[in-house]
Amino acid sequence: MKKITVEWCHLDKEGKTCDRCAETGQGIAETVQRLQVECRAKGVEILFTETKLSEAQIDQSNLILINGKPIETVLPRTTVSKSSCCSCGELTGQEESCRSIIRHGQVHEAIPREFIREAICRVAGCC
Numbered sequence: 437m438k439k440i441t442v443e444w445c446h447l448d449k450e451g452k453t454c455d456r457c458a459e460t461g462q463g464i465a466e467t468v469q470r471l472q473v474e475c476r477a478k479g480v481e482i483l484f485t486e487t488k489l490s491e492a493q494i495d496q497s498n499l500i501l502i503n504g505k506p507i508e509t510v511l512p513r514t515t516v517s518k519s520s521c522c523s524c525g526e527l528t529g530q531e532e533s534c535r536s537i538i539r540h541g542q543v544h545e546a547i548p549r550e551f552i553r554e555a556i557c558r559v560a561g562c563c
Contacts, residue, residue: 438480440560442468445499447524447534448488454523454534457498459546461486464500467552475562482556491528498535500547502559507537507547510555514539521545 444464446457453461468484475482489497495518500507508514515538524532536545544551557563 438560438562439483440475440480440556441483441485441501441503442556443485443487443501443504445487445489445493445496445501447491447494447497447527449491449527452527454497454521454527456521456523456534456536456545460498460500463547463549463552467549467556471553471556471560471563475560478562480560480562482560494524494528494532494534496535497524498545498547500552500555502555505559507551507555510558511539511551514551517543519543519545 444461446453446461468482472482502510508516517536517538518533519536521532521534524534536543537547
């Protein structure tokens, strides 16, 4: 069986994360759960891991890795950027900017479920 690992990296401060990472995390969880069922019949196992980051690693927060590759390298016409994140700032007590992606000319602070699905499907080849 082919294995695909989806890793979600996000700031974790005393069990809390920022709003955009929380939205991304919910999208990953739902998408992976659906794809685990869909892809199993095609010989592909989708595994999920969560990496909790410290404040010192905030530049990696809201990062999705698929078999070790950042989502922006899997999806065409997608780049990574940073934008101000008030929610992270509330957690750390200082101004923060964290990861967002730009695709089709639009900035996405929380990574949309359809992008997550497309990226996993591109790597897995099962969708």
